Amino acid sequence: MAAQKTIVIGGGAIGLSVAYHLGKLGLEDVILLERNRLTSGTSWHAAGICGPLRSSYNLTVLARYGVELFAELEAETGQATGYRQTGGMWLGQHPARLIEFRRMQALGDMHGLHAALLTPGEARERFPMLDPKGLEGALWVDEDGQVNPVDLCMAYAKGARMAGVEIREQSGISGLERQGSRITAVTLDSGERIGSDRVINCAGLWAGLIGGLAEAVVPLRAVEHMYLVTEPVDGLPDPCPVLRDLDSGIYIKGDAGKLVLGQFERNARLWDPRKRDPGDDFLEFPDDWDHAEPMLSAGMARVPEFERLGITRFMNGPESFTPDTRQLMGRIAGFDNFYIAAGFNSIGIMSSAGVGKAMADWVSDGEPPMDLWDVDVQRMLPGDGDGRFLAERIPESVHNQFAMHWPFKQYQTGRNRQRSAWHDLLADRGAVFGAPTGWERPLWFARDPEERAFQYSHEAQHWWPAARRESQLLMQSGALFDLSPFTKIEVGGAKAGEALQRLCSNRIDVPPGRMVYTLMLNDRGGIEADATVTRISQDTCRIITGAAGRIRDLDRLRRLLPSGVSIIDRTDEEAVLGVMGPNSGALLKDVLDTAGAIDGLGFAWSCDATVQRDPVRIARISYVGESGFELYLPMDRSTRVLEYLLSKAAHHEIGLAGHFCLDSCRLEKGFVHWGHDIGPDDDPVSAGLMFAVRLDGGFDFIGREAVRRLAASTSPSRRTLLEVHASSPLLLHDEPIFRDGERVGRTTSGGLGFRTGKALCMGYVSGPSDTGADWEIEVAGETYAATPLAEPPYDPRGRRMKA
Numbered sequence: 099m100a101a102q103k104t105i106v107i108g109g110g111a112i113g114l115s116v117a118y119h120l121g122k123l124g125l126e127d128v129i130l131l132e133r134n135r136l137t138s139g140t141s142w143h144a145a146g147i148c149g150p151l152r153s154s155y156n157l158t159v160l161a162r163y164g165v166e167l168f169a170e171l172e173a174e175t176g177q178a179t180g181y182r183q184t185g186g187m188w189l190g191q192h193p194a195r196l197i198e199f200r201r202m203q204a205l206g207d208m209h210g211l212h213a214a215l216l217t218p219g220e221a222r223e224r225f226p227m228l229d230p231k232g233l234e235g236a237l238w239v240d241e242d243g244q245v246n247p248v249d250l251c252m253a254y255a256k257g258a259r260m261a262g263v264e265i266r267e268q269s270g271i272s273g274l275e276r277q278g279s280r281i282t283a284v285t286l287d288s289g290e291r292i293g294s295d296r297v298i299n300c301a302g303l304w305a306g307l308i309g310g311l312a313e314a315v316v317p318l319r320a321v322e323h324m325y326l327v328t329e330p331v332d333g334l335p336d337p338c339p340v341l342r343d344l345d346s347g348i349y350i351k352g353d354a355g356k357l358v359l360g361q362f363e364r365n366a367r368l369w370d371p372r373k374r375d376p377g378d379d380f381l382e383f384p385d386d387w388d389h390a391e392p393m394l395s396a397g398m399a400r401v402p403e404f405e406r407l408g409i410t411r412f413m414n415g416p417e418s419f420t421p422d423t424r425q426l427m428g429r430i431a432g433f434d435n436f437y438i439a440a441g442f443n444s445i446g447i448m449s450s451a452g453v454g455k456a457m458a459d460w461v462s463d464g465e466p467p468m469d470l471w472d473v474d475v476q477r478m479l480p481g482d483g484d485g486r487f488l489a490e491r492i493p494e495s496v497h498n499q500f501a502m503h504w505p506f507k508q509y510q511t512g513r514n515r516q517r518s519a520w521h522d523l524l525a526d527r528g529a530v531f532g533a534p535t536g537w538e539r540p541l542w543f544a545r546d547p548e549e550r551a552f553q554y555s556h557e558a559q560h561w562w563p564a565a566r567r568e569s570q571l572l573m574q575s576g577a578l579f580d581l582s583p584f585t586k587i588e589v590g591g592a593k594a595g596e597a598l599q600r601l602c603s604n605r606i607d608v609p610p611g612r613m614v615y616t617l618m619l620n621d622r623g624g625i626e627a628d629a630t631v632t633r634i635s636q637d638t639c640r641i642i643t644g645a646a647g648r649i650r651d652l653d654r655l656r657r658l659l660p661s662g663v664s665i666i667d668r669t670d671e672e673a674v675l676g677v678m679g680p681n682s683g684a685l686l687k688d689v690l691d692t693a694g695a696i697d698g699l700g701f702a703w704s705c706d707a708t709v710q711r712d713p714v715r716i717a718r719i720s721y722v723g724e725s726g727f728e729l730y731l732p733m734d735r736s737t738r739v740l741e742y743l744l745s746k747a748a749h750h751e752i753g754l755a756g757h758f759c760l761d762s763c764r765l766e767k768g769f770v771h772w773g774h775d776i777g778p779d780d781d782p783v784s785a786g787l788m789f790a791v792r793l794d795g796g797f798d799f800i801g802r803e804a805v806r807r808l809a810a811s812t813s814p815s816r817r818t819l820l821e822v823h824a825s826s827p828l829l830l831h832d833e834p835i836f837r838d839g840e841r842v843g844r845t846t847s848g849g850l851g852f853r854t855g856k857a858l859c860m861g862y863v864s865g866p867s868d869t870g871a872d873w874e875i876e877v878a879g880e881t882y883a884a885t886p887l888a889e890p891p892y893d894p895r896g897r898r899m900k901a
């Protein structure tokens with residue numbers, strides 16, 4: 099069989115690393131096309147700082163690989179990379195930073211990195227020019243270092259060529275030929291046409307322009323990004339550690355006896371690549387001393403030596419940032435063979451090794467080698483590529499690179515893009531909104547202005563009393579939830595049910611109206627989605643999944659369902675109201691035109707009804723573990739329905755509740771959350787979800803054989819729910835779990851259960867979950883005793899939910 103032609107667009111650190119790793123995989127017919135000269139985009143500007151400790155477990159896996167590869171690459175290719183492990187420090191000026199550092203330190207430990215907390219005095223011992231004034235402490239990481247970006251790129255290029263990759267400079271792409279969901283050829287500025295089987299867009303800040311050639315939206319924007327280089331400095335430590343003074347938004351590193359000072363400012367200036375001639379390479383912007391002044395002042399305050407040193411170089415170049423300060427990787431939605439790795443938020447050099455390896459695996463296998471949901475381009479939602487949104491959000495993204503990573507932090511900019519029809523109504527009733535997935539959703543309902551204001555903390559959350567109040571009300575009588583952000587997909591056609599069954603682990607061949615909780619697996623048995631599928635009719639199914647996975651879930655259905663099956667995204671046109679709690683049935687009977695419509699409606703069944711002649715689909719189901727219903731109704735008519743329900747709700751002592759109450763309740767029920775507790779690296783056996791898998795149901799589905807094998811073997815780890823014996827630790831995720839002093843796992847989610855009064859967390863644990871052992875959870879450096887729970891602490895038999 100002829101080799102498949104793989105085209106990599108862009109000869110910066112990312113494209114070159116992707117090409118190198120494709121070559122190492124042994125792929126033939128790989129060609130990298132660079133418009134100008136290699137490194138001439140952003141990569142040559144970089145300060146070259148490398149820090150393997152990142153904000154999440156999987157991103158640290160990617161970055162950590164660089165520590166190994168940068169050193170090896172030089173030996174392999176004979177091309178120096180300038181890589182040096184110098185150690186580095188994260189400096190904190192607020193007590194809350196130290197809590198963040200302790201969490202990072204625990205993450206580092208899990209990856210075998212050597213991270214230690216330092217006092218301000220100890221920080222100064224490591225870097226004697228440092229003025230520790232105002233510092234609360236520092237986090238030292240042994241494995242921090244630096245690399246020479248251009249040399250690293252040349253080493254990738256050499257390694258790629260050695261593995262047979264063709265690299266062509268002065269070969270700009272000006273067109274992409276698209277046939278349906280495939281890019282079949284690229285055209286060069288010269289008019290040359292090259293047929294393609296796979297294309298990877300590694301064009302850095304120009305990736306949006308490349309995407310545009312095939313009508314693919316790429317949510318990133320470029321900004322001016324700058325640093326200063328001093329004249330040589332007497333007495334600079336060698337090696338010189340990297341300093342990141344997070345709360346001042348600056349970084350400092352040594353460079354051949356000089357100091358380099360850079361920033362992640364609040365007011366980054368956008369730059370539009372269309373304003374420049376594409377032939378301009380190694381482009382630089384003019385010095386801008388006004389813009390650099392705050393950085394210089396902060397630098398002088400932290401390292402007073404800057405006051406005496408002359409500046410020999412003002413480096414001002416473009417770099418692209420994304421709306422959530424995480425890169426865009428993977429297959430672009432709507433395409434089968436068009437991939438992207440771009441938008442690196444000023445960490446593209448240090449990320450290049452891991453990203454190149456992961457992308458090469460992804461492209462050659464068609465699936466990511468590990469759970470890369472954090473950075474998957476398909477996490478981006480409709481509208482994220484909107485120019486006005488990006489212009490508002492990107493400066494905040496730049497600042498966020500160093501700003502405090504508060505738990506439950508919400509963006510300030512680019513808000514109110516997706517609102518349910520009930521937004522204003524709920525706002526009038528005290529809703530405090532957050533938009534973790536683009537949609538504005540009530541997080542809690544405030545009683546007074548004091549409760550309404552966000553107050554971020556790494557300790558007790560100021561919204562806990564509100565969420566507790568809502569949970570109590572829910573348990574005693576009931577609460578209404580705006581669930582409109584749910585992803586709602588309709589699959590239809592004569593063969594729809596049969597075709598969808600191939601993707602679902604549970605039997606969906608059920609009578610109309612029946613709802614089925616099912617998993618959608620990959621070939622390895624990993625969980626690509628969990629969904630509730632409702633059989634509407636013989637040839638129509640409705641799929642409900644979480645809000646964040648909307649594009650990904652739609653794209654997976656597009657790729658895997660046959661062409662005769664229609665897939666319609668109903669998310670924007672339908673509102674969803676959760677009517678939950680013991681009095682929910684009575685309230686519904688009060689408002690339904692035909693009170694008897696829900697008589698005898700069993701758990702996991704749905705029916706059609708009307709409220710004041712407006713159509714409503716009622717589903718008897720609950721994510722909070724109470725007797726309850728989800729009402730699906732047309733968005734444009736939903737306000738009158740909610741108003742009517744609210745007018746009757748007080749008679750039934752039913753109030754409003756937000757997302758934080760919902761999340762606490764689902765944890766008390768041990769219900770999982772895709773993207774946190776389950777994902778493509780978790781299988782139903784280890785996740786304890788075999789109740790949603792029919793291995794011997796007489797139908798085949800993707801992942802069945804893999805699950806059969808997994809079920810017959812011993813799982814290396816199992817999802818476990820634990821009670822933490824402390825009144826109010828802030829349980830989030832990625833906290834280490836210990837059994838008899840040995841680290842045996844990490845948490846995936848956690849929080850307070852307001853109905854049970856218990857602190858709870860979920861995580862994967864290797865070995866037995868025996869209650870006889872001593873269990874502990876480490877949260878920001880503190881350890882708390884814990885007990886694995888054999889069953890969820892709230893209504894374990896589901897009696898309330900099914901009452």
Ligand SMILES: Cc1cc2nc3c(=O)[nH]c(=O)nc-3n(C[C@H](O)[C@H](O)[C@H](O)COP(=O)(O)OP(=O)(O)OC[C@H]3O[C@@H](n4cnc5c(N)ncnc54)[C@H](O)[C@@H]3O)c2cc1C
Pocket residue numbers: 107108109110111112113114131132133134135136137138139140141142143144145146147148269270271272300301302303304308323324325360413414415416417439440441442443444445446447448449
């Ligand atoms: C001042 C500054 C300091 C930085 N410091 C650091 C640091 O310390 N550590 C770190 O990790 N990162 C740092 N970065 C970020 C890092 O430089 C980038 O994240 C990284 O270089 C991005 O690499 P890339 O390959 O995605 O993009 P690029 O290097 O821009 O490569 C993209 C390539 O695509 C080519 N291209 C564009 N259009 C076409 C076309 N139509 N046809 C063919 N080719 C095309 C371009 O010419 C370009 O060469 C810094 C960046 C700046 C500006």
